[in-house]
Amino acid sequence: xxxxxxxATIIGEKKNPTKQIGEAxxxxxxxxxKYWGKRNEQLNLPVTNSLSISLGNRGTNxxxxxxxxxxxxxxxxxxxxxxxxxxxxxxxxFLNLFRPDGICFKVITDSNIPIAAGVASSASGFAATIKAxxxxxxxxxxxxKLSILARLGSGSASRSLWHGFVEWEAGxxxxxxDSFAKPLPYVWPELRIGLLLFSTEQKSISSRQAMAATVNxxxxxxxxxxxxxxxxxxxxxxxxxxxxVKFGQVLESNALEMHAxxxxxxxxxxxxxxxxxxxxxxxxxxxxNGVAVYFTQDAGPNLKLLFLQKDEEVIKKLFPRVxxxxxxxxxxx
Amino acid sequence: xxxxxxxATIIGEKKNPTKQIGEAxxxxxxxxxKYWGKRNEQLNLPVTNSLSISLGNRGTNxxxxxxxxxxxxxxxxxxxxxxxxxxxxxxxxFLNLFRPDGICFKVITDSNIPIAAGVASSASGFAATIKAxxxxxxxxxxxxKLSILARLGSGSASRSLWHGFVEWEAGxxxxxxDSFAKPLPYVWPELRIGLLLFSTEQKSISSRQAMAATVNxxxxxxxxxxxxxxxxxxxxxxxxxxxxVKFGQVLESNALEMHAxxxxxxxxxxxxxxxxxxxxxxxxxxxxNGVAVYFTQDAGPNLKLLFLQKDEEVIKKLFPRVxxxxxxxxxxx
Numbered sequence: 001x002x003x004x005x006x007x008a009t010i011i012g013e014k015k016n017p018t019k020q021i022g023e024a025x026x027x028x029x030x031x032x033x034k035y036w037g038k039r040n041e042q043l044n045l046p047v048t049n050s051l052s053i054s055l056g057n058r059g060t061n062x063x064x065x066x067x068x069x070x071x072x073x074x075x076x077x078x079x080x081x082x083x084x085x086x087x088x089x090x091x092x093x094f095l096n097l098f099r100p101d102g103i104c105f106k107v108i109t110d111s112n113i114p115i116a117a118g119v120a121s122s123a124s125g126f127a128a129t130i131k132a133x134x135x136x137x138x139x140x141x142x143x144x145k146l147s148i149l150a151r152l153g154s155g156s157a158s159r160s161l162w163h164g165f166v167e168w169e170a171g172x173x174x175x176x177x178d179s180f181a182k183p184l185p186y187v188w189p190e191l192r193i194g195l196l197l198f199s200t201e202q203k204s205i206s207s208r209q210a211m212a213a214t215v216n217x218x219x220x221x222x223x224x225x226x227x228x229x230x231x232x233x234x235x236x237x238x239x240x241x242x243x244x245v246k247f248g249q250v251l252e253s254n255a256l257e258m259h260a261x262x263x264x265x266x267x268x269x270x271x272x273x274x275x276x277x278x279x280x281x282x283x284x285x286x287x288x289n290g291v292a293v294y295f296t297q298d299a300g301p302n303l304k305l306l307f308l309q310k311d312e313e314v315i316k317k318l319f320p321r322v323x324x325x326x327x328x329x330x331x332x333x
Numbered sequence: 334x335x336x337x338x339x340x341a342t343i344i345g346e347k348k349n350p351t352k353q354i355g356e357a358x359x360x361x362x363x364x365x366x367k368y369w370g371k372r373n374e375q376l377n378l379p380v381t382n383s384l385s386i387s388l389g390n391r392g393t394n395x396x397x398x399x400x401x402x403x404x405x406x407x408x409x410x411x412x413x414x415x416x417x418x419x420x421x422x423x424x425x426x427f428l429n430l431f432r433p434d435g436i437c438f439k440v441i442t443d444s445n446i447p448i449a450a451g452v453a454s455s456a457s458g459f460a461a462t463i464k465a466x467x468x469x470x471x472x473x474x475x476x477x478k479l480s481i482l483a484r485l486g487s488g489s490a491s492r493s494l495w496h497g498f499v500e501w502e503a504g505x506x507x508x509x510x511d512s513f514a515k516p517l518p519y520v521w522p523e524l525r526i527g528l529l530l531f532s533t534e535q536k537s538i539s540s541r542q543a544m545a546a547t548v549n550x551x552x553x554x555x556x557x558x559x560x561x562x563x564x565x566x567x568x569x570x571x572x573x574x575x576x577x578v579k580f581g582q583v584l585e586s587n588a589l590e591m592h593a594x595x596x597x598x599x600x601x602x603x604x605x606x607x608x609x610x611x612x613x614x615x616x617x618x619x620x621x622n623g624v625a626v627y628f629t630q631d632a633g634p635n636l637k638l639l640f641l642q643k644d645e646e647v648i649k650k651l652f653p654r655v656x657x658x659x660x661x662x663x664x665x666x
Contacts (some may be wrong), residue, residue, distance in 0.1 A: 143340075219556060220536055220553045220556055220593070222556075223552060223553055227552060249599075249600075253597075253599055253600075253601065256596045257596070259596075260593035260594070260597035263413070263588045263589045264586075264589060266582075267586075268585075268586065268589050270610075270613070273610060274608070274614075275607070275611045276610070277607045278606075278607040279607060280603070281603075
């Protein structure tokens, strides 16, 4: 099965839109137990489950209008995206999966997180796009089905359909129809996320390439699936028990393990820069001084801190550049 | 078998010295294929073979005198070492293995490499000590036997008995009598080493502790032995063929794998600091610009560069703080 066939299975025959505009917001998300490695490159089918937390009001708002001018336009954060840009071709390829011939779009997309710097911009981007298409074409699909479709844009987008804790189930089927995310029935209102953005430059190697290299050229990768399975089980237990230290230990270890696998890949892949390492050391120093703060890191140099509301002020002092996120803020979910 | 019994097997009964002074120099060495993990903590028996290169005239000179004052004295780089210092207790414990009751020493040891900062100071230190004792007591032991005895002070000291390339064979026997190093019959006069010393502070966690933690608490460690075996085979081939790129790739990968295992240990161990990462990135940038330079890293933040004589000037320009070492300099070997 290819992408187009999978889409047909879910939305049926391509239809014309029933209205002029579709619009939606989707939050970015951070994997606490990472998605690293695909069992099917084409359909973005992962080797393992993954567990994330969404970033509240940090994410992407996308508005898709029917464009009668006869060509596609993409406006990202107020700027026209040229056809040469990777962002343009990625988004157009995705839109092509869903629209009938002859329909052109004007896509106005606004993201309040950095693009392609390992801050999950593609996750919220593709999730917002699929929700906007669902609105525009009036498919009335379930979130589960939208999760499958978002996954075709970017694996982690499958988790950006919901707020809070989300688990993406790897599934087993070759058609990918059983590989979708679902919200977990746990809330933790005191949980806070701190974004430590050292660089908003684009990555030197995409997560797609880095993942494939790790799967193919890291001799230690064979042990990763059982490690993630263990981490997810352990983390759910920590969430249910509201055991923040256990929660923090498993999320930090899981991130370091993922980056360790990349370091042990031939040739090595390192997303950390000097700021990243200094940031990690600052986190470890804070912990040795009794502040319960843990970090995770994705396919970029930035760190994401996890801590509890009670430590918000001390975290702001220790990390003056930190950007605070409240995942369960009523104003955004 | 314990240390004392192993020593008795090799030197026989403890005898009084035949002269007043014993003195020797031993070079530091850098593992190109790392020693990481012990199968016997007490006897410093390694899990795997390891392959090193000695640092020419960088190392330790140790002079051991009979001290008639009735107590031990240790002078390190011109300064008296107090009894509370770990250096004192480590060296005295080692000396106690070899001397009969009633003999006191004045040890004058000079090292031209930083102590305990992952620059193999303990390797050259214990190797120089055992050679000085061999001189003092006139044991007339073979270098192979001295290698076994040096190993009891610090595993990597077993490799500091020779210049050039050295392989330490892990051995299989429980008594450790088959675990010693031997010089490899290859020279590579154009090979250069550059020390990039970012910190000469003592390590936050000793390599002994870090090794034990990795063996016990890193889920990926089980694959390490076969990786080192592969690296050593591959590296010997590269040395014989004088294939510097192959040589560089395997040494850098092996170091990164070792540090990856530490990152994936619970709790994580990281010897790198921000300077280390910036240094790695500078090496990778140099390579992308056509300069064949590779790094290795041990239990500390410092990097050791490997390159060829022809690139000496460009390396000095790219890394102004680099300290050059010529392993096969006639003046020192």
